[in-house]
Amino acid sequence: MAQHELNARNLLCPLPVIRAQNKISELSVGDQLTVYCTDPGTLHDIPAWCRVHGHTLVSTEENSDEIVITIEVNDT
Amino acid sequence: MLATKVIQDQGVHVEGINFYTGFCVEGHTHAIRKKDKDKQKKNSSLWVAEQLGIKLHIIDISEEYKDIVLNPKHGYGQNLNPCLDCKIDMVGRAWQWCQDNDFDFVITGEVVGQRPKSQRKSTMPIIARESQVQDRLVRPLCAHHLPETHPEREGWIKRENLYDFHGRNRKPQIALARSLGIDEWSQPAGGCCFLTDESYSNKLQDLWNARGERDYEIDDIMLLKVGRHIRPANNFKLIVSREEGENNFMRGYRPQFTYLYPTSHGGPLTLVDGTPTEADLELAARMVARFSQGRNEDNVTVELVRQHNEPAQALQVKPMPIDEIPDSWYVN
Numbered sequence A: 001m002a003q004h005e006l007n008a009r010n011l012l013c014p015l016p017v018i019r020a021q022n023k024i025s026e027l028s029v030g031d032q033l034t035v036y037c038t039d040p041g042t043l044h045d046i047p048a049w050c051r052v053h054g055h056t057l058v059s060t061e062e063n064s065d066e067i068v069i070t071i072e073v074n075d076t
Numbered sequence B: 001m002l003a004t005k006v007i008q009d010q011g012v013h014v015e016g017i018n019f020y021t022g023f024c025v026e027g028h029t030h031a032i033r034k035k036d037k038d039k040q041k042k043n044s045s046l047w048v049a050e051q052l053g054i055k056l057h058i059i060d061i062s063e064e065y066k067d068i069v070l071n072p073k074h075g076y077g078q079n080l081n082p083c084l085d086c087k088i089d090m091v092g093r094a095w096q097w098c099q100d101n102d103f104d105f106v107i108t109g110e111v112v113g114q115r116p117k118s119q120r121k122s123t124m125p126i127i128a129r130e131s132q133v134q135d136r137l138v139r140p141l142c143a144h145h146l147p148e149t150h151p152e153r154e155g156w157i158k159r160e161n162l163y164d165f166h167g168r169n170r171k172p173q174i175a176l177a178r179s180l181g182i183d184e185w186s187q188p189a190g191g192c193c194f195l196t197d198e199s200y201s202n203k204l205q206d207l208w209n210a211r212g213e214r215d216y217e218i219d220d221i222m223l224l225k226v227g228r229h230i231r232p233a234n235n236f237k238l239i240v241s242r243e244e245g246e247n248n249f250m251r252g253y254r255p256q257f258t259y260l261y262p263t264s265h266g267g268p269l270t271l272v273d274g275t276p277t278e279a280d281l282e283l284a285a286r287m288v289a290r291f292s293q294g295r296n297e298d299n300v301t302v303e304l305v306r307q308h309n310e311p312a313q314a315l316q317v318k319p320m321p322i323d324e325i326p327d328s329w330y331v332n
């Protein structure tokens, strides 16, 4: 149940999704990944990717200059 | 989408693969351009996957894809789109993915005759052969125009439940979609790739001409998507932002370029690509002034930064009259 972070700032979609997807493929069930992004498209795409792959979207936070998305890895 | 649904309805487990080439239209441009802000920012392949209830794997092939764009064995389409080589490459990668992940065959939504160059009856076997997928490639929408494939022979899918669509008429596909309960469509393939865009292809060709070699970096192809591109001479080009969203995006590129921006008036950030002389930079400043809100003034202050994080040099310039900027300088 480790916590991991991913810097996807300044990347435009779909690259943040690809980076998150690739990182999650290395993680274990129950681990959490927090992704830091700047492209507002990630607010749609990362949650959609989680739904499609059956991972849990723990939280999305939109600050003035960045978006912080936390995902929990499920057994899919 | 339709091809997947047809196969799913035969009880087959399907997963999707979407390849990111660096030339994909969606996401990027809408994210960059403020005026597109109201457009849907959702990724259409993820949206399709969700509608179909399948997993979607998005794979970044942008580095390897260079070879396809630079050296297409089968040539280009109407613009710099190497569609046939691109399809061969993607089907080949999809088939490799299948073998690595225990999947049995590849399906595509191709329809014979739907695209003039890459979806002709004669190109279908070329894609199957050169991608090495051979008869493990099923095109459910036009299967009746093509030889039987391995999955059909093995009885994994029924040929009679596949289709015989051909040509550019999409009506039969739309009718099938309706009968399968699909009423919202994602954009058809082709409108989603910058290489089919004439203006974009001209900019890419201009980049190759100016550099004297056919090559590109990912940053180059990103910047071809934004701004006005103005080339007064072979040794330099200006990329002038057109609005706030582009301005913000281009700010991220300042460390890699000489750049200019007006300070006495509102106006665009301009990146200078190439090896400009002092006279070129003076000309660039006058053009930046032209695109600023001080375009009708006698004097505009434009700051020039030769190297990011070094002090700016303030230039006092007279905006260039619009009729002194020849149309031929605009790359579009």
Ligand code: SF4
Residues within 6 Å of the ligand: B081, B082, B083, B084, B086, B087, B189, B190, B193, B194, B195, B196
């Ligand atoms: S339009 Fe499609 S097939 Fe043609 S080059 Fe672009 S991605 Fe490839």
